[in-house]
Amino acid sequence: MPERPGAGSWLRRRGQEILLTAPPFLWLTLFFLVPTLLVFVLAFRPADPFGGIGRGWTLATLRALADPQYLDIAWRTFWVSFTATAICMLLAVPTGYAVARAAPRRRKLLLMLIIVPFWTSFLIRVFAWKSILHPEGLIKKALVFLGLVDANASLLYHLGAVILVTVYAFLPFAILPIYAAAEKFDYRLIEAARDLGAKPFQAFRKVFLPGVRQGLVTAVLVVFIPALGSYVVPDIVGGTGGELLGNKIAQRVFVDRNLPLAGGLSIVLILAVLLPLLAVLTLQRRTKRAAGRDAKVRP
Amino acid sequence: MRRSRFPFIVTGVVLVFFYLPILILVVDSFNASRFGGAWRGFSLKWYARLFHEPAIWEAARNTLFIALLVTFVSLVLGTTSALALHRFANSRLQRGHYTLVYTPLVVPEILMGISMLMAFVAAGVELGMLTIILAHVTFCVSYVALTVLGRLQDFDFTIIEAARDLGASGWTAARRVLLPMLAPGLAAAALIAFTLSVDDFVITFFVAGPGATTLPIRVYSMIKHGATPLINALSTLLLALTFTTVLVSQRLSASGSLKSRTME
Numbered sequence: 001m002p003e004r005p006g007a008g009s010w011l012r013r014r015g016q017e018i019l020l021t022a023p024p025f026l027w028l029t030l031f032f033l034v035p036t037l038l039v040f041v042l043a044f045r046p047a048d049p050f051g052g053i054g055r056g057w058t059l060a061t062l063r064a065l066a067d068p069q070y071l072d073i074a075w076r077t078f079w080v081s082f083t084a085t086a087i088c089m090l091l092a093v094p095t096g097y098a099v100a101r102a103a104p105r106r107r108k109l110l111l112m113l114i115i116v117p118f119w120t121s122f123l124i125r126v127f128a129w130k131s132i133l134h135p136e137g138l139i140k141k142a143l144v145f146l147g148l149v150d151a152n153a154s155l156l157y158h159l160g161a162v163i164l165v166t167v168y169a170f171l172p173f174a175i176l177p178i179y180a181a182a183e184k185f186d187y188r189l190i191e192a193a194r195d196l197g198a199k200p201f202q203a204f205r206k207v208f209l210p211g212v213r214q215g216l217v218t219a220v221l222v223v224f225i226p227a228l229g230s231y232v233v234p235d236i237v238g239g240t241g242g243e244l245l246g247n248k249i250a251q252r253v254f255v256d257r258n259l260p261l262a263g264g265l266s267i268v269l270i271l272a273v274l275l276p277l278l279a280v281l282t283l284q285r286r287t288k289r290a291a292g293r294d295a296k297v298r299p
Numbered sequence: 300m301r302r303s304r305f306p307f308i309v310t311g312v313v314l315v316f317f318y319l320p321i322l323i324l325v326v327d328s329f330n331a332s333r334f335g336g337a338w339r340g341f342s343l344k345w346y347a348r349l350f351h352e353p354a355i356w357e358a359a360r361n362t363l364f365i366a367l368l369v370t371f372v373s374l375v376l377g378t379t380s381a382l383a384l385h386r387f388a389n390s391r392l393q394r395g396h397y398t399l400v401y402t403p404l405v406v407p408e409i410l411m412g413i414s415m416l417m418a419f420v421a422a423g424v425e426l427g428m429l430t431i432i433l434a435h436v437t438f439c440v441s442y443v444a445l446t447v448l449g450r451l452q453d454f455d456f457t458i459i460e461a462a463r464d465l466g467a468s469g470w471t472a473a474r475r476v477l478l479p480m481l482a483p484g485l486a487a488a489a490l491i492a493f494t495l496s497v498d499d500f501v502i503t504f505f506v507a508g509p510g511a512t513t514l515p516i517r518v519y520s521m522i523k524h525g526a527t528p529l530i531n532a533l534s535t536l537l538l539a540l541t542f543t544t545v546l547v548s549q550r551l552s553a554s555g556s557l558k559s560r561t562m563e
Contacts, residue, residue: 091309232519
């Protein structure tokens with residue numbers, strides 16, 4: 001770009017920058033930043049009887065949040081998300097590796113097969129499982145036939161179903177960043193490790209995994225964070241026994257229309273999302289500093 | 300050296316896991332039986348019944364209208380955002396701008412839904428089509444901005460300088476050089492915005508209010524009220540649409556990269 005010195009051109013450039021930045025910046029401030037901050041403020045307002053937000057200030061939301069049921073739900077949400085993320089990683093690492101190492105034409109096909117579910121309606125993918133796990137559904141019949149499950153057992157409406165479908169919904173998101181990192185990995189390093197006497201698994205753990213670390217971190221975050229805020233999955237296959245934080249927020253909005261309490265629960269969720277994010281960021285910064293690595297590596 | 304077969308076996312299992320539920324759903328949509336599980340013969344009756352559900356078609360019309368408008372607005376806003384982020388990279392304003400664009404991508408949908416709902420209620424805006432459109436544009440802008448930004452970063456700006464040296468005005472250079480070369484990126488971004496808008500359920504559910512219904516909201520209430528075979532048929536139609544879109548977009552991006560290769 002032509003760069004000419006002088007105060008006039010600096011001013012013009014600055015003007016151009018502001019002109020170009022203002023529309024998206026103002027839009028996101030007005031409809032994303034302000035509403036997010038507003039949640040923290042409105043949580044301290046009383047609910048009005050018409051389902052709106054009343055005047056004055058109150059600590060009613062904070063007192064309501066102290067209810068042990070919410071602590072249980074928050075803890076359960078964390079565990080479900082954690083387990084689903086762990087299972088996703090166990091499946092995504094070998095898959096990402098296999099796709100990256102496949103022959104070019106085959107790789108293109110595999111990639112396409114992984115991306116298609118990514119574009120498919122989320123609601124429909126969750127619904128597909130509801131009909132499979134349904135008492136009249138295929139899996140139930142197969143399991144009863146094999147004698148693995150009692151004819152009266154329910155496959156739907158418990159935490160196991162929530163975890164299964166969460167893995168199903170978010171697995172494509174976990175595979176893609178791992179594939180992206182595995183594709184750039186220099187596989188001669190593994191050969192070198194093997195030549196130096198490392199066993200296959202050792203080479204995988206000590207050379208491959210650290211080499212694709214950035215992809216692993218991204219994969220964990222893109223599964224764990226949406227899982228924490230999950231609402232559709234527990235709502236459709238979870239039943240009352242499988243409710244998570246997201247369901248409680250929705251109930252406060254749609255069942256008893258208590259927006260301040262819904263806001264209070266959202267704050268709990270925001271904190272639950274921020275904590276792992278900050279943990280990863282500080283951990284990354286520390287290891288980066290320790291290793292004195294180039295900071296340009298990005299997903 | 301012999302490579303382990305284990306990762307390839309896992310990949311096979313994962314693909315079966317991905318596609319089996321979808322396959323069962325498609326097959327069930329042609330099943331005369333009301334519940335899946337037992338095959339009672341081939342039938343198109345669920346599709347026929349689908350065409351006699353005016354509520355579904357009204358929801359589909361709403362969805363299409365919203366998605367087209369949202370795609371247009373978010374494409375304009377997102378492209379301006381990407382141009383600013385690219386051209387003035389590393390200024391303090393752009394660092395703040397980047398954070399503002401990036402954060403919505405890592406915030407769970409339900410949080411965006413509830414915060415926008417509370418803001419609309421607090422501001423006294425009536426919930427309906429308008430609030431759905433505002434909300435959709437908000438989450439689409441970030442995806443458009445980052446997609447276009449990715450294209451801009453691969454873009455060779457000396458070509459613009461060449462056009463300017465050859466006498467093109469700034470506007471002409473942008474229109475005749477930058478825009479055509481950016482077109483595949485813009486098309487990809489538009490496709491993402493359109494798909495996100497058509498598919499969104501959670502945020503829409505929160506800001507829709509009682510009057511306005513989109514297709515995902517309709518599907519959700521059908522799931523809740525147990526109209527299973529109808530959803531199977533509707534889902535199959537939507538899946539067919541998705542597969543077509545993905546194929547077309549693959550073509551688009553393939554021809555796009557081909558064009559940029561021949562231009563080099």
